[in-house]
Amino acid sequence: MNSKSNGATDAHENSCTPLNKRNSKRGTKRAKTRTPGSESSVEVDLSYLDLDTGRILSTAREHDTVTLTCSEFDTLMNKFDMLQTNLEKIANIEKCISKLDKLDKLDAIEISIKDIEVKLYDMDHRLTSVEKNTNALESTAQFLSDEYDTVKKNQSE
Numbered sequence: 001m002n003s004k005s006n007g008a009t010d011a012h013e014n015s016c017t018p019l020n021k022r023n024s025k026r027g028t029k030r031a032k033t034r035t036p037g038s039e040s041s042v043e044v045d046l047s048y049l050d051l052d053t054g055r056i057l058s059t060a061r062e063h064d065t066v067t068l069t070c071s072e073f074d075t076l077m078n079k080f081d082m083l084q085t086n087l088e089k090i091a092n093i094e095k096c097i098s099k100l101d102k103l104d105k106l107d108a109i110e111i112s113i114k115d116i117e118v119k120l121y122d123m124d125h126r127l128t129s130v131e132k133n134t135n136a137l138e139s140t141a142q143f144l145s146d147e148y149d150t151v152k153k154n155q156s157e
Helices: 007-026 070-156
Strands: none
């Protein structure tokens, strides 16, 4: 086995040691044969690693560099540009939503102002009515005072 074995293979081989020891006690020792594509197969038995799941296996990276073909690079840059455009659109949408929120607040303020204007109009109308009634009462009080004075004069005479 090569020096770059993974931990799963080592663990599997270590778990097989008792079987090999048992076989050696009986005097028969079977040779391990592996099927291509699987490091977990022991004694030509198939393992779950031999199933074709359709997944693409990638090798472990030893460096932080990635090599791309020109078409892959162009595709990646196009996707990056689309993402950047989408982020700009999202930022614009967020600005528009902020403006709409401000407009909603302005609409609420406008409605409140209209309600206050209606209440002020009603208050002004009531105040005008009260002033008319007060003037009428004052004129009536003046008239009664004059009549009282006249009646008093007539009684004193």
